[in-house]
Amino acid sequence: MPKLKTKSAVKKRFSLTGTGKIKVKVAYxxxxxxxxxxxxxxxxxxxxxxxxxxxxxxKKFMPYG
Known part of the structure; x- marks a missing residue:
């Protein structure tokens, strides 16, 4: 089975914390x-x-994150 790709937009905008939560920059x-x-x-x-x-x-768009 091939590897799943992470969405590029998600890769650029979000990051994971050590506990698995998703961190994001404030808008505007x-x-x-x-x-x-x-x-x-x-x-x-x-x-x-x-x-x-x-x-x-x-997390649906981050299969390995």
Whole structure:
């Protein structure tokens, strides 16, 4: 049986933690930042862990992750 491929988009956007949870970057932080408030930009720093429902969807596209 051939190896399963990981979706390229998932590979670029998500990473796994040591405990198997999925970590993702906060959205709305790439461009047009002059129109966005300081509070929004501050809260969009860093990463967060996906909820369980979304993790199940993303893990379908990460067969070995």
């Amino acid at each position: 932080k790439s461009h047009l930042l002059s129109n966005k408030g300081t509070k929004m930009k501050r809260q969009a720093r860093g990463t967060f862990i996906l909820c369980d429902a979304d993790q199940r969807i993303v």
